[in-house]
Amino acid sequence: MTTASSSAHERTTQERILDAAERLFARDGFDGTSVRAITSKAGVNLAAAHYHFGSKEALIRAVFARRLVPLEEDRLKRLDAVMEAAGDGQPDLEGVIRAFIEPAFKICLKPEQGGRRFTRLMGRVHAESGEQVKSVVNQLFSQTIQRFAGALQRALPQLSRPQIFWKMSFLVGSMAFVMASPDAIARGSQGACNPLDPREVMSQMVPFLTQGLRAPVPPLAPKEAS
């Protein structure tokens, strides 16, 4: 049968494994976390992980898919609203930016959606993880990127296509760093910044990104002789 929990507030074995894996992957990385540590923390038998997911790689993919699918849906739904409000005119740039980054940071507030464990995981995937995992994440991510690139192109018609993608890369990088290394930011600022408060992050990040995206890009100067 399709596994249905007998009790409503009793997690299934799959969920227990996914939760433990998410928490440990976020703390120790993918290579740094063993299947034994996951099943041990989940309180299930070692073989259960391979029985339900097949392999460690597939388990990693399942951890991402569980959170990423709703996240991308949320992003695209918000983008649709911004684009609909714009009609045939230019969409609101700040609205497009918020539609992209706010769903990710909002997850910090909802422990039942992974809390900041998954937030840190998302930051990790850009630097760590094997090709298989990356391709799964990128597959879910690329259509979002394309949709947002189109929206930004309409909001900033004076920019060329490569310029749009460059600015999106800077946007993604800023977001990923805040999500992946909140500790480093808090320590570097000696506690002046609180990277785990979504409202504070948004209030600081949105003006930065909005102005950065609006910045005109001078043509590349000819190579200097040397």
Next chain:
Amino acid sequence: MTTASSSAHERTTQERILDAAERLFARDGFDGTSVRAITSKAGVNLAAAHYHFGSKEALIRAVFARRLVPLEEDRLKRLDAVMEAAGDGQPDLEGVIRAFIEPAFKICLKPEQGGRRFTRLMGRVHAESGEQVKSVVNQLFSQTIQRFAGALQRALPQLSRPQIFWKMSFLVGSMAFVMASPDAIARGSQGACNPLDPREVMSQMVPFLTQGLRAPVPPLAPKEAS
């Protein structure tokens, strides 16, 4: 004796190990790279790694120290020049930004300094690596951060201290992402962007960061009722 190579263009065992380690760490991560793989690629005996460096952790630290010390020196030297040119007035914001990011990207051009292997490694360290390695990198990095934070404060006196650190975090994040994931950027932009050309990166990144840093930050709106 203090190890001196008998021939000038003949790498010592330490250098061979460091080179191989740097390359493999950048490609497969720290946990994903075994000491055996390193010594095998370097063409030296397995035990040589522990003989010369003591442990894998210490080897990782040596890999970073070799590149990071000159890099931080370069950054601070350039910052000194900008601050000296400013005298008692406001330092040039774009100059401060270039002093921070250009030395890192310039390394891409010089294979003898690690090429883009070390560039990718630097991006990795923010998300991966154990506490010991992080503390070594942060120790070298923190004084640079503090110096640049002071310079930015003088260039942007209207911003508060936390705002300065927030904007620096976004700056570091953008830079780290471009360095760590050039492949993702090239693929996502379908080849429109070339993240391995320092001149292209700088020409796109500097206007973005300059405008983002200049952006005024509105006070945090009171929490909305919901």
Next chain:
DNA sequence: GTATGATTCAAACGGTCGTTTGAATGAACT
């Protein structure tokens, strides 16, 4: 030559890894 000290080498140490196996368990259906 011989002695010395740094370096290299093959081999092994105990552990942990991802994965597989085959029997035990339990609930659902006839």
Next chain:
DNA sequence: AGTTCATTCAAACGACCGTTTGAATCATAC
């Protein structure tokens, strides 16, 4: 009751891990 099928379990598989050992090797100083 007996049958079926999904799930759990303890145990083991071979492979690889970081590290250590002790003898072989080499250049140098006497």
